[in-house]
Amino acid sequence: MSEDRVYNVLIVGVGGQGIILASDVLGKVAARHGYDVKKNEIHGMAQRGGSVSSHVRFGKTVSSPIIKMGEADVLLSFEQIETLRYFPFLSVDGNVIVNDQKILPPAVFTGKQEYPPDVLERIREKVPNAVVVDGIHVAENLGNPRVVNVIFLGILSKYLDIPASTYEEVLKESLKPKLVDINLKAFHEGRALAAS
Amino acid sequence: MPSQNDSDVRFLMGNEAIGRGIIQAGCGVAAAYPGTPSSEVLQSLVRWKKELDHSIYLEWSINEKVAFEVAYGASLAGMRSVAVMKMVGLNVASDPFMSAAYLGVRGGLVVVVADDPGPHSSQTEQDSRFFSWFAKVPVLDPGTPAEALEMAVRAFEISEKYQVPVLLRPCLRVCHARQNVTLSKPAPIANVGPFEKNWTRWAAIPRFRLVLHGELNEKIEKMRLEEPESKPVPILNGSGNSIALVTSGSVSSHVRDVVASDDRLKDIDVFKVGMPFPSQADALQQIVDSHEKTLVIEETYPVLELQIMDRRKVEGRLSGAVPPQGELVPETVEDIILKSLGETPTEREAPKIKSRRPSLCAGCPHRPAFYMIKSIFDEAVYSGDIGCYTLGINMGAVDTCLCMGSSIGMAGGLARTPTASNGTQVVATIGDSTFFHSGVAALINAVHTGAPFVLVIMDNSVTAMTGGQPTPGNPYLADGSGGKPIDMERLIQGCGVDFLEVVDPYDHDAMKDALEHAKKHVFEDRNGVAVVITRRACIRAPNAEIPSQRFRIGDDCDLCMTCVKDLECPAIHYVKGERRMEIDEDLCAGCGFCVSICPSRAIELKGA
Numbered sequence: 185m186s187e188d189r190v191y192n193v194l195i196v197g198v199g200g201q202g203i204i205l206a207s208d209v210l211g212k213v214a215a216r217h218g219y220d221v222k223k224n225e226i227h228g229m230a231q232r233g234g235s236v237s238s239h240v241r242f243g244k245t246v247s248s249p250i251i252k253m254g255e256a257d258v259l260l261s262f263e264q265i266e267t268l269r270y271f272p273f274l275s276v277d278g279n280v281i282v283n284d285q286k287i288l289p290p291a292v293f294t295g296k297q298e299y300p301p302d303v304l305e306r307i308r309e310k311v312p313n314a315v316v317v318d319g320i321h322v323a324e325n326l327g328n329p330r331v332v333n334v335i336f337l338g339i340l341s342k343y344l345d346i347p348a349s350t351y352e353e354v355l356k357e358s359l360k361p362k363l364v365d366i367n368l369k370a371f372h373e374g375r376a377l378a379a380s
Numbered sequence: 381m382p383s384q385n386d387s388d389v390r391f392l393m394g395n396e397a398i399g400r401g402i403i404q405a406g407c408g409v410a411a412a413y414p415g416t417p418s419s420e421v422l423q424s425l426v427r428w429k430k431e432l433d434h435s436i437y438l439e440w441s442i443n444e445k446v447a448f449e450v451a452y453g454a455s456l457a458g459m460r461s462v463a464v465m466k467m468v469g470l471n472v473a474s475d476p477f478m479s480a481a482y483l484g485v486r487g488g489l490v491v492v493v494a495d496d497p498g499p500h501s502s503q504t505e506q507d508s509r510f511f512s513w514f515a516k517v518p519v520l521d522p523g524t525p526a527e528a529l530e531m532a533v534r535a536f537e538i539s540e541k542y543q544v545p546v547l548l549r550p551c552l553r554v555c556h557a558r559q560n561v562t563l564s565k566p567a568p569i570a571n572v573g574p575f576e577k578n579w580t581r582w583a584a585i586p587r588f589r590l591v592l593h594g595e596l597n598e599k600i601e602k603m604r605l606e607e608p609e610s611k612p613v614p615i616l617n618g619s620g621n622s623i624a625l626v627t628s629g630s631v632s633s634h635v636r637d638v639v640a641s642d643d644r645l646k647d648i649d650v651f652k653v654g655m656p657f658p659s660q661a662d663a664l665q666q667i668v669d670s671h672e673k674t675l676v677i678e679e680t681y682p683v684l685e686l687q688i689m690d691r692r693k694v695e696g697r698l699s700g701a702v703p704p705q706g707e708l709v710p711e712t713v714e715d716i717i718l719k720s721l722g723e724t725p726t727e728r729e730a731p732k733i734k735s736r737r738p739s740l741c742a743g744c745p746h747r748p749a750f751y752m753i754k755s756i757f758d759e760a761v762y763s764g765d766i767g768c769y770t771l772g773i774n775m776g777a778v779d780t781c782l783c784m785g786s787s788i789g790m791a792g793g794l795a796r797t798p799t800a801s802n803g804t805q806v807v808a809t810i811g812d813s814t815f816f817h818s819g820v821a822a823l824i825n826a827v828h829t830g831a832p833f834v835l836v837i838m839d840n841s842v843t844a845m846t847g848g849q850p851t852p853g854n855p856y857l858a859d860g861s862g863g864k865p866i867d868m869e870r871l872i873q874g875c876g877v878d879f880l881e882v883v884d885p886y887d888h889d890a891m892k893d894a895l896e897h898a899k900k901h902v903f904e905d906r907n908g909v910a911v912v913i914t915r916r917a918c919i920r921a922p923n924a925e926i927p928s929q930r931f932r933i934g935d936d937c938d939l940c941m942t943c944v945k946d947l948e949c950p951a952i953h954y955v956k957g958e959r960r961m962e963i964d965e966d967l968c969a970g971c972g973f974c975v976s977i978c979p980s981r982a983i984e985l986k987g988a
Contacts, residue, residue: 190641198736208558212391215560221391222524222633223558226500233950234738245640247524247633249557252710253728269733288953289736290774293944295954 190243191219191344192251196270197262198287199236202333205358206260207238209337212354214242217346224249235266258343260336262319263287264303271310280314281339282307283332315339317377323370331370338374348375388563394525394554397561398492399424401532402436402462405488406567409437409454411447413817414846415466416501417555418494422464423847426859432566438858440849443784443817444469448476448491452545455489456582458571460536464492467508468783472818474511477545481515482592483581484543487572488536491517495551497680497707503766503783505705507681509629512547513657516596518603519547521629521656522554526561531609531654538607540572542599551630551679600658609654611663616640616650623721624671626664628653631679634710635717642714644723653684661687668693675701675720679708695720740771742951743926743969745916746838749885750777751947751977753807753836756895760805763791765819767811768845768918769838775948778809785810785818792822792831805903806833812868813843813851820875823909827876830908834898837911838885839868840918848921872911879910886916888976919969927970929985933961936982943974943983 191214195207204225211223219242226236239251256274261267262283274280284304292299300306307314317339319332326335334355341351351371356364392400398421402410412422422438429436437454441447444465454461465473470493477491493511496502512519520535522528528550535546580588604610612626616639625648627635632652639645651667653659656678668674668688676685676696685696695701701720703712715725740747750772753762764770764778765787772778780790791808800806810819815837823835843849850856850863857863872880879901881894891914898910917923933952937960943952944961951967952974954960963983975983 190637199738208391211558215391221559224553225556225558233736233741235736247636248638248710249524249553249559250634250710252634252638252714254711254726265733266736272728272730289734290739290948290950293950293953295941295956298956 188244190241190246192256192275193240193258193260193340193344194237194251194256194270194273195240195260195262196235196237196266197283198266199233201236201262202330203236203238203262206333206337207240209351209354209358210240210340212358213346213350214240216350216354219243220246222246222249235269237270258340260340262332262336265289265300267307268303274311278311279343280307280311281336282314282316283319283336284316285318285320315378322373322377326366326370326373328366328370331367334367334370335374335377338371339378340374341371342375342378348372389560390563391558392525392561393420393424393556393558394522394528394550395420395494395556396424397525397529398532398548398550399428400561400563401529402490403428403432403434403566404529404564405533405536406460406570407436407462407490407536408459408487408569408571409451409461410464411439411441411450411462412464413441413444413447413469414843414849415469415494416846417496417552418464418466418469418492419846419849420555421492422858423849429859434566435569440858442852444473445476448473448480451489451491452476452480452485455485455487457487457575458573459487460489460540460570461487462490462492465494466502467493467495467506468503469493470508470511472784477517478515480545481517482589482596483584484592484595485539485545486543487570488539489545490532490535490539490548491545492532492548492550494555495549495680497551500552505680507679507683508547508549509656509683510681512549513683516600517545517547518542518600518607518655519549519657520609520654521549523628523630523632523652525554525557525559528554529561534609538603542603544596544599549629553630553633604658604660607655610658610660612651612653612660612667614649615652616648618649619647620649621670622672623648624667624674625650625717626653626667626674626676626684627651628656628678628684631677631708631713634708634713635677638710638714638717644721645717648717656683657687659684659687661689664688665690673720675717677702677708677713677716680705737774738771739774739948739950740768741919741969742949742967743919743971744768745840745885745914745918746772747775747947747949748888748891748971748973749836749838749914750775750809751973752885752888752891752895753777753809754946756892756899757805757807757834760807761794763787763794763806763808763833765808765810765814767814767843769809769811772809775946784814785822788819788822788826788835791833791835792826792829795831795833800832805899808833808835810835810837811844812837812839812841812853813849816852816866820871823872823877823911824875826909832902832906833909834895834902835909835911837868837913839913839915840921841923842918842921844918844920848918868913877909877911878907880913882913882915884916885914886971886973888973927972929970929972930965930968931963931972931975931983932986933963934982934984936980937961938980938982940979942977942979947974947977949974
């Protein structure tokens with residue numbers, strides 16, 4: 185990897201899925217590793233069940249906090265259909281990590297429209313090696329359904345060039361003390377899943 | 381919390397960095413009204429004040445005009461002070477803002493105005509740099525959170541040096557960006573000495589205003605020549621004579637990365653202007669004259685472009701090279717530059733994924749209020765307002781949304797038309813914070829003129845959309861210290877309203893009664909405005925009461941969809957294949973309103 189390389193990580197999902205925390209931890213990790221980091225997040229109206237995205241960019245010199253379309257190295261999506269929405273941001277050789285969860289948009293509540301049944305197929309058609317993990321299932325097995333975001337942070341960490349210990353340090357500083365152990369466990373579970 | 385020393389580095393949001401800059405500059409008074417993307421500035425000041433045990437005075441003002449006036453008053457009394465708002469807030473504060481430019485300031489006065497190109501969370505894409513030009517007030521335009529901190533400090537210095545207010549204009553992509561920012565020790569709170577009486581200045585009559593206007597013009601010309609931020613500064617060096625690119629603010633960051641990462645663009649000289657008004661027009665002209673072509677990329681109006689006198693070799697918004705609306709994101713910037721160079725822009729496919737519309741939270745007290753308004757006033761014109769409750773659109777219970785507080789003023793007009801005389805009823809809805817912000821004057825107007833409409837004030841005790849900031853109805857202030865709560869009922873009665881009822885929006889029957897009484901008062905008995913307050917704390921508010929009860933949908937359900945279509949509850953959905961409805965227990969907030977409105981009485985309490 186060249187010294188001038190810029191890493192672009194796009195984290196997407198629906199309001200309330202812990203995207204801001206995950207992206208914040210990643211940003212701090214990259215900054216602690218010595219990278220110039222710029223990060224962007226969405227606040228306001230979108231948080232009321234809307235589509236949420238967070239861009240994290242790091243490298244030797246980075247000015248803009250948003251990823252240009254077609255340049256995301258990793259697209260981490262916490263919701264199936266949100267993956268498709270942000271596909272145009274993915275670079276030609278970009279990686280995709282998907283939480284196997286469907287959050288129904290309002291038009292689907294009434295049964296008038298259907299949630300597309302073939303989203304995972306469409307993802308794999310474009311990115312054959314896309315990693316799909318049922319995060320809620322893994323989190324429930326760990327004993328806390330709220331650690332889905334950190335499980336995926338663990339998976340994501342395997343695609344980046346920063347040691348796990350840096351993530352551990354930042355997680356310890358960013359979380360309430362009583363939540364540290366379960367989240368460290370979730371992070372390492374994610375890393376193990378990525379390796380398997 | 382890391383120790384507070386000279387080399388302290390933190391990973392900060394742009395708004396937190398601006399808050400830090402305000403503290404470091406020795407500012408003593410900060411007043412704000414919340415609004416995306418500006419809200420975190422004052423919130424961060426609350427935290428900096430606590431962390432540093434600092435004595436800065438902070439307030440969430442009732443609206444932006446008052447916030448500006450509080451800051452201005454403190455400035456005349458010698459303090460460095462700041463008012464913080466979003467760009468449409470500057471419209472509200474424009475009267476004192478314009479006048480303050482003439483009168484000038486004493487202690488440094490900075491107005492932080494956050495712009496929202498896109499727009500992502502606003503009514504307009506207005507460019508506050510243009511507003512500053514209109515007011516003849518200098519404006520600093522940061523490109524990153526770190527620069528925003530430095531510029532916040534510089535803004536106070538320039539303000540005090542020239543005795544004019546200074547506008548600091550971060551865009552959303554600076555406000556909500558994060559990066560490592562180096563902190564310095566805060567300066568002691570600055571004070572240039574107590575208020576000095578001088579009516580020819582501080583209470584100037586028109587004759588003296590003419591003199592002051594002349595002085596303001598001189599100040600602007602002086603800072604245009606003397607302040608380093610007015611000059612275009614090279615940030616990337618190309619070949620030196622073919623193509624120049626002039627930029628400013630948040631879009632300058634995208635421009636830098638796009639140009640630096642593309643070999644086809646290596647001949648471009650990129651210049652950035654920190655203070656787009658007043659900018660050094662001569663220096664800009666020199667750039668234009670010494671290059672074959674100059675591209676101007678700025679957000680969102682052609683402020684720098686218009687200051688270039690001879691634009692024959694200039695491409696920008698005026699030439700059509702830059703789109704006249706919409707945010708300039710990196711791919712847009714790349715397209716603009718490549719097209720200007722005669723290169724083929726990158727082809728991009730955008731899959732058509734339907735947008736995921738935001739909706740009121742499950743358990744939101746606004747939902748039952750809108751549902752009942754719709755059911756009691758089924759053919760009414762619904763005059764809506766700005767806040768979470770604009771999402772009443774989803775329920776068909778909001779027909780208009782103009783600006784803060786306009787629901788009440790507009791209802792007064794909607795109710796004066798022939799259609800209204802022929803029986804079309806008008807119902808206005810407004811939240812508590814918006815009512816305090818700018819609804820009260822319109823209510824007095826409606827009462828005085830006998831305007832026939834029903835007003836529903838949805839009191840959820842916080843400014844919810846922007847993150848739950850306190851309203852004047854709360855017994856506490858921005859920093860948590862005690863404040864005198866304003867009694868909304870007394871206020872409304874003081875406005876002369878004859879009909880006032882207060883109900884819990886979770887209580888179906890009480891709501892039905894109150895709204896029917898209001899309907900009779902206005903539309904049958906032909907009285908003036910009736911007010912119903914629906915009062916229950918936002919489920920995200922600190923004083924929220926969330927019932928622990930949960931519900932199930934029984935066999936009597938005939939799939940009429942009232943609960944998902946009309947009530948629009950996000951906790952209920954149709955299970956395809958099984959032909960049944962289901963309640964998501966994690967999402968459900970236990971309000972139980974669905975039980976009251978289910979036509980087939982199929983929803984029942986769990987465990988009952």
